[in-house]
Amino acid sequence: MTTGLRESKRLALRNSLSLTTVLLARERGLSNVRVVDIVNRVGVSRRTFGNYFSSKEDAIADRHVSRTQAAADALSIRPASEPIWTAVTHVILEPYKTESKHTSPSQSERDELLQILSDPEMQSAVDRGARAATATLGAAIARRIGVSTTTDPRPCLVANAALSTLLTTLEHWLGLEEPQPLLSQLSESFRQLGAGLDHTL
Amino acid sequence: MTTGLRESKRLALRNSLSLTTVLLARERGLSNVRVVDIVNRVGVSRRTFGNYFSSKEDAIADRHVSRTQAAADALSIRPASEPIWTAVTHVILEPYKTESKHTSPSQSERDELLQILSDPEMQSAVDRGARAATATLGAAIARRIGVSTTTDPRPCLVANAALSTLLTTLEHWLGLEEPQPLLSQLSESFRQLGAGLDHTL
DNA sequence: GCGCAATATTGCCTGATAGGCAATATTATT
DNA sequence: AATAATATTGCCTATCAGGCAATATTGCGC
Numbered sequence: 001m002t003t004g005l006r007e008s009k010r011l012a013l014r015n016s017l018s019l020t021t022v023l024l025a026r027e028r029g030l031s032n033v034r035v036v037d038i039v040n041r042v043g044v045s046r047r048t049f050g051n052y053f054s055s056k057e058d059a060i061a062d063r064h065v066s067r068t069q070a071a072a073d074a075l076s077i078r079p080a081s082e083p084i085w086t087a088v089t090h091v092i093l094e095p096y097k098t099e100s101k102h103t104s105p106s107q108s109e110r111d112e113l114l115q116i117l118s119d120p121e122m123q124s125a126v127d128r129g130a131r132a133a134t135a136t137l138g139a140a141i142a143r144r145i146g147v148s149t150t151t152d153p154r155p156c157l158v159a160n161a162a163l164s165t166l167l168t169t170l171e172h173w174l175g176l177e178e179p180q181p182l183l184s185q186l187s188e189s190f191r192q193l194g195a196g197l198d199h200t201l
Numbered sequence: 202m203t204t205g206l207r208e209s210k211r212l213a214l215r216n217s218l219s220l221t222t223v224l225l226a227r228e229r230g231l232s233n234v235r236v237v238d239i240v241n242r243v244g245v246s247r248r249t250f251g252n253y254f255s256s257k258e259d260a261i262a263d264r265h266v267s268r269t270q271a272a273a274d275a276l277s278i279r280p281a282s283e284p285i286w287t288a289v290t291h292v293i294l295e296p297y298k299t300e301s302k303h304t305s306p307s308q309s310e311r312d313e314l315l316q317i318l319s320d321p322e323m324q325s326a327v328d329r330g331a332r333a334a335t336a337t338l339g340a341a342i343a344r345r346i347g348v349s350t351t352t353d354p355r356p357c358l359v360a361n362a363a364l365s366t367l368l369t370t371l372e373h374w375l376g377l378e379e380p381q382p383l384l385s386q387l388s389e390s391f392r393q394l395g396a397g398l399d400h401t402l
Numbered sequence: 403g404c405g406c407a408a409t410a411t412t413g414c415c416t417g418a419t420a421g422g423c424a425a426t427a428t429t430a431t432t
Numbered sequence: 433a434a435t436a437a438t439a440t441t442g443c444c445t446a447t448c449a450g451g452c453a454a455t456a457t458t459g460c461g462c
Contacts, residue, residue, distance in 0.1 A: 005429070036418090050420070
């Protein structure tokens with residue numbers, strides 16, 4: 001019983017709150033965003049915000065978790081013959097593949113990430129999301145390779161390696177003087193780690 | 202001019218504040234620790250605490266950064282012939298080697314880590330420290346292999362892989378039913394990633 | 403040794419946040 | 433349509449971050 005007006009409204013509101021938080025944070029920086037600003041724009045009470053997220057950082061982190069959840073879900077539809085690191089690489093890099101079609105490497109996307117990752121408060125938020133996301137992805141990996149995360153540390157190690165590689169590479173890419181294609185940077189990073197990871201599992 | 206009574210007192214106070222924060226957090230859990238409690242035990246004003254750390258989480262994260270700083274410093278005295286991942290593994294695992302001498306795998310150490318890592322607020326603090334620590338270690342790695350962190354993403358990737366592997370393995374180890382030797386778990390995790398990393402650099 | 407300059411500590415104050423609790427409103431079920 | 437279940441809201445309190453200015457402490461040149 002996951003359907004129903006109740007549940008869908010809940011989800012929509014949750015999404016609206018977190019999206020609005022990101023938008024405002026991009027406009028002025030997260031530290032210049034009050035919770036009141038968020039709820040005013042969305043049209044709910046300050047207290048309702050607290051029913052969904054305990055802080056604006058949480059609201060942002062939630063988006064990262066959702067994205068990773070999608071990647072984790074996508075893991076189940078990769079061919080079973082694929083080595084785990086290859087499969088993980090594919091589902092993680094998937095969202096970044098579309099943008100390589102444009103000649104310009106998505107300046108707005110770059111700006112968005114820059115805004116988000118350059119703010120220390122944001123980084124904390126991202127890290128918080130990353131922790132939850134690692135658990136999610138780790139569970140999906142464990143399911144795929146048929147082990148338990150409680151007895152086998154490898155699924156979480158792989159999940160962690162993947163997500164932290166993603167973040168690290170994104171941050172490095174943002175710091176580059178002249179823009180390089182993001183996808184190739186990501187591919188290269190994942191390939192380098194994978195040279196060992198595909199081989200240990 | 203790093204010496205002087207002034208600087209050493211500063212350092213001592215900083216250390217005392219952060220240590221006291223950890224101790225109190227172990228006693229009652231971080232969320233039950235007020236900044237007032239910390240400063241009362243140390244004997245300074247609440248406002249002074251704010252001159253050193255912006256939050257109790259920061260005070261804890263600082264310890265992780267210090268430990269990593271020590272590891273990063275130790276990197277320069279590893280033989281130059283050592284592959285980078287081997288060297289990093291050594292300096293990171295060094296503190297955990299001594300405890301393997303005892304027959305008991307350091308129950309108190311386990312309890313301490315358990316207390317710290319099981320609290321979500323603590324996890325945030327640790328993650329915050331990890332970010333700073335990654336930059337520190339990344340710089341040390343870059344220095345060692347003679348590249349710049351701005352042009353070459355690999356030093357930060359390696360640093361990040363090392364620190365996040367450390368954290369992930371620690372957390373997994375804490376979740377084990379029957380205690381296993383920590384050092385061997387860590388070694389195994391690092392070995393698995395290293396099988397690829399030593400080879401890509 | 404001594405006094406001046408630099409720096410650290412402290413108190414006060416403001417704006418902001420997390421979360422418990424109870425009242426109210428909205429949705430689901432029969 | 434009535435009732436049960438759940439969501440929203442307002443109120444309230446404890447807590448926190450950080451600017452600012454006054455005060456105390458340390459370091460240095462004389």
